[in-house]
Amino acid sequence: MSENAEKKIRIGILGASGYTGGDLVRLLVRHPFAEIAFMTADRHAGKSMDTVFPHLFGQELPPLISVDEIEWGLVDVDVVFCCLPHGTTQEIVRQILTENETIRVIDLSADFRLDDTDVYAEWYGHEHYATDIQPMAVYGLPEYYRERVAKSRLVANPGCYPTAALLGLLPLVEQGLIDTTDVIIDAKSGVTGAGRGLKENLLFGEVAEGIHPYSVASHRHAPEIEQEIAKHAHGAETHVNFTPHLMPMNRGELCTCYVRMTGGATVADLRRTFEARFAGEPFVSIVPEGVTPATRHVRGSNYCLVGLYQDRIPNRAIVVAVIDNLVKGSSGEAIQNMNLMFGLSELTGLEQAPLFP
The missing domain is CATH 3.30.360.10 (Dihydrodipicolinate Reductase; domain 2)
Structure with missing residues (x-):
């Protein structure tokens, strides 16, 4: 475990009101080195997280805000999870990475998974809006790319x-x-x-x-x-x-x-x-x-x-x-990648046994 593990990892979540965002929060509130600093959900801005997801009652979570309220050059977080719809992440990720040199990004959309931006345009129906930063993206399948993930500033979390x-x-x-x-x-x-x-x-x-x-x-x-x-x-x-x-x-x-x-x-x-x-x-x-x-x-x-x-x-x-x-198909794998990026054991916060029946 690296010296980074001695302090909390400050986390921002974009799109916290969707299923992946909700499961990300569910897992992170029991992660010993995670601290959720902010969460966005434009349609639910101003609400508490347990209003949107009642099963998260009793957690000490910040209120939901609009992404427009964030000044990326000033915000104090270590990593941002993007749980936004496909096609909406590329420009905001570019903004994050260019305006704040210390933030790392884990994108749970498909926006950076395809290496060839022409292939992306063919399958997603519009041009890639951040071709300049696409080469930075590392495909986040930990079992095959853990060394690259650990060093990356931009991880493209795989599809489920x-x-x-x-x-x-x-x-x-x-x-x-x-x-x-x-x-x-x-x-x-x-x-x-x-x-x-x-x-x-x-x-x-x-x-x-x-x-x-x-x-x-x-x-x-x-x-x-x-x-x-x-x-x-x-x-x-x-x-x-x-x-x-x-x-x-x-x-x-x-x-x-x-x-x-x-x-x-x-x-x-x-x-x-x-x-x-x-x-x-x-x-x-x-x-x-x-x-x-x-x-x-x-x-x-x-x-x-x-x-x-x-x-x-x-x-x-x-x-x-x-x-x-x-979990393994999205939010859990994203946390597994975060653990790699910050020198933690991949198991940290993810040792829950399956729920049966």
Whole structure:
């Protein structure tokens, strides 16, 4: 633990009234080295946090304010978490980093995840508004980029689907055990992944007692997953068939990945590769043979569970990865990255056991 751990990390949260912001606060109030200095929520400015999220009653939290009230050159914080909608973060992050040289930023939106700003424009429907600072961004998947995260001023927190899918695929990609042109990801998430805004398709009557795919062949997490697989594929061509589905549950995410093994690899080889790659990783576990991971096994926690299975089709395997989309898929992973940036153990503030049932 570094000398930084001897004092509180002063924290600002932009967009604290959304699901990711609320879960970030829930986790940070029990972090021994965290002090929340300010929180913004423009539509709720002037309110207390327990008015917006009643489950946070009894916490000593600052009132919600508008982002326009902040003078970045004068504000006294060490790190800012951006929990703002996609497309709204780039310019404010540039403002933070240029007006205050001491603040570090962890962005939970998609605004800095894609290295190529032209690819961003193609998938998000508008130009990238901060191409000058995009090269500063480090993709915040701690299990693969912890050394870079620790030194960075700008961390792009991964999407929830990419976190689960990449933890289930990258060990195999690194070792050349699967064909990276033949990867199918069947993904399912709880409704909190769609945000807290009022939307007709998220009404109880629209979501309950059913399941439906969305953004078929056009989901924005597909290029993010392909980008990261390509970085570890040793130059091999990379294509991902990715389809997400909305589940009638609040939180949780499950990615079932169908892969074709290469070079005579077996599922036993895949299991040994996973166990070697994630040995010592605090938040990733491989379930025993014959066990199937489920979202209820990780609910409310920062853990990822991975299961490996032989498909009935020769030379094919099935990889199942589960996370809580609001914790390891967003706010918990963001705190894991903050811990790295300030010299703390990655476990700090994130050792909650999963909530069951």
